Amino acid sequence: xxxxxxxxxxxxxxxxxxxxxxxxxxxxxxxxxxxxxxxxxxxxxxxxxxxxxxxxxxxxxxxxxxxxxxxxxxxxxxxxxxxxxxxxxxxxxxxxxxxxxxxxxxxxxxxxxxxxxxxxxxxxxxxxxxxxxxxxxxxxxxxxxxxxxxxxxxxxxxxxxxxxxxxxxxxxxxxxxxxxxxxxxxxxxxxxxxxxxxxxxxxxxxxxxxxxxxxxxxxxxxxxxxxxxxxxxxxxxxxxxxxxxxxxxxxxxxxxxxxxxxxxxxxxxxxxxxxxxxxxxxxxxxxxxxxxxxxxxxxxxxxx
Numbered sequence: 306x307x308x309x310x311x312x313x314x315x316x317x318x319x320x321x322x323x324x325x326x327x328x329x330x331x332x333x334x335x336x337x338x339x340x341x342x343x344x345x346x347x348x349x350x351x352x353x354x355x356x357x358x359x360x361x362x363x364x365x366x367x368x369x370x371x372x373x374x375x376x377x378x379x380x381x382x383x384x385x386x387x388x389x390x391x392x393x394x395x396x397x398x399x400x401x402x403x404x405x406x407x408x409x410x411x412x413x414x415x416x417x418x419x420x421x422x423x424x425x426x427x428x429x430x431x432x433x434x435x436x437x438x439x440x441x442x443x444x445x446x447x448x449x450x451x452x453x454x455x456x457x458x459x460x461x462x463x464x465x466x467x468x469x470x471x472x473x474x475x476x477x478x479x480x481x482x483x484x485x486x487x488x489x490x491x492x493x494x495x496x497x498x499x500x501x502x503x504x505x506x507x508x509x510x511x512x513x514x515x516x517x518x519x520x521x522x523x524x525x526x527x528x529x530x531x532x533x534x535x536x537x538x539x540x541x542x543x544x545x546x547x548x549x550x551x552x553x554x555x556x557x558x559x560x561x562x563x564x565x566x567x568x569x570x571x572x573x574x575x576x577x578x579x580x581x582x583x584x585x586x587x588x589x590x591x592x593x594x595x596x597x598x599x600x601x602x603x604x605x606x607x608x609x
Contacts, residue, residue, distance in 0.1 A: 391415060392602050393423060393469050393500035394581055396450075399606035401457050401508045411444065411451040411467050411502065417555040417581060419449055423500075428469045433518060435461030460509030466518055471498035473594065494595035501601040517542065524550075524582050524603035527570070531608060535572050538584050540599075544569025548584060555579040577608040 394417070397409035411430060414420035430442045432455050442453040442465075457463070475487040476494045486495060501520050514526050517539055527535040538545040545565055552573045553560040565571045573582070582603045590596050 391420065391500070392581070392583055392600060393467060393502045394602045394604050395465050395467055395502045395504040396579075396604065397465060397504055397506055399506060401506060403457055403460055403509055405457045405508075406454060407457060407506065408452060408454045409465055409504075410447070410449065411453070413450065413469070413500075416553045416560065417579070422446065423451060423469045424471075425451055427472070428467065430465065430467045433464040433466060433515065435459055435463070435512065457506075457508040460512065461507075462512040462514055463506045463508060464515055464518065465502075465504050465506065466520065467500075467502040468520070469500040469502075471500070473497050495590070495593065496596045496598055497590060497594050499597070499599045501599065502604070503602070504604045520601070522584065522586055522599040522601040524584060524601050526603060526605060529575075529605065529607065532574055532576060533572055534575050534580075534582075534605065534607070535570060536582060536603065537568075537570050538565050538601075539569060540586055545584070545586065548586065551583040553581050553583070555581070575607045578606075580605050580607055 391413055392415060394412050395409055396412060398407055401407050409430075411423060411428065412419050413423045425444050425446055428444060428451060430444055430451070430453055432440045432442055434440065436459070440455070442455060444451040444453050446452075455463075472484070473486060474482040474484055474496050475489070475492045476482055476496050477489070478491040478493055482496070499521070501522050503518075503520075503524065505514065505526065517523055517525050517537075519542055520539075521541060522545075523539050525537040525539060527537055529535075536550070538548060538550060544567075546567055546569060548565050548569075549562055550565060550571050550573070551560050551562045552575070554576070555578055557578070561573060563571055563573065582605070583600065584602075585598065585600045587596055587598045
């Protein structure tokens with residue numbers, strides 16, 4: 306038996322029971338493939354190899370890879386990486402005390418799973434402190450992300466705001482992207498990507514959550530109870546209507562999603578844990594850019 310699986314909640318799980326030395330498969334929106342012995346099912350499995358890997362399509366909604374893998378002996382696990390838009394998010398202690406020095410980490414990947422690192426030369430991180438003061442924080446590359454620190458000099462609610470400009474990519478007919486402008490016949494459009502991230506830190510007694518900071522795409526927290534959070538999504542300072550909002554709790558296998566109302570607001574049920582709220586927006590480009598794709602996240606610690 307060959308099992309196609311993945312741990313990430315946004316990845317499709319496919320099981321194949323077809324016996325025999327070779328097996329074919331078709332998956333939606335995948336961009337990478339590896340086959341490893343499944344140690345949970347075989348005590349001494351042997352390596353395997355891939356052959357005939359190529360992109361395939363079926364209908365309008367399926368796009369991925371197909372190929373054959375040669376099974377030598379044992380049971381194997383096939384892991385496929387999804388070509389899904391990455392997320393940029395911030396991780397920091399939710400609370401602190403006056404005089405304390407806190408460190409935060411800017412991470413890049415999917416649903417709390419780090420995959421790569423943001424380019425520090427194209428990334429900005431700022432700290433909005435009570436009384437309206439804004440400070441630029443220096444980012445230091447570490448093993449799992451970009452790290453910065455700040456001192457908590459007064460009580461209140463601090464906001465950490467990040468921006469990552471990925472630049473221009475060429476979108477190919479097979480659904481993949483290549484960095485920069487590529488002169489190829491299979492280029493369908495030129496896309497510009499940007500990511501935004503936000504989190505809040507309360508220093509001392511509970512203060513009022515701040516409103517919008519005027520980010521091009523922004524998730525604004527309005528209210529947090531023990532089991533529900535209200536947020537407002539804005540694009541260009543205006544409510545973003547009927548736009549999908551994803552909510553994912555770190556360590557959980559399933560994401561929740563809903564759509565914003567006519568006022569750009571949405572309420573989502575939550576439970577204890579570290580939460581990431583995600584929105585995306587694609588708009589028409591300008592001049593020699595065909596489209597602009599922006600992503601924004603808000604991370605909150607609930608009941609911690």
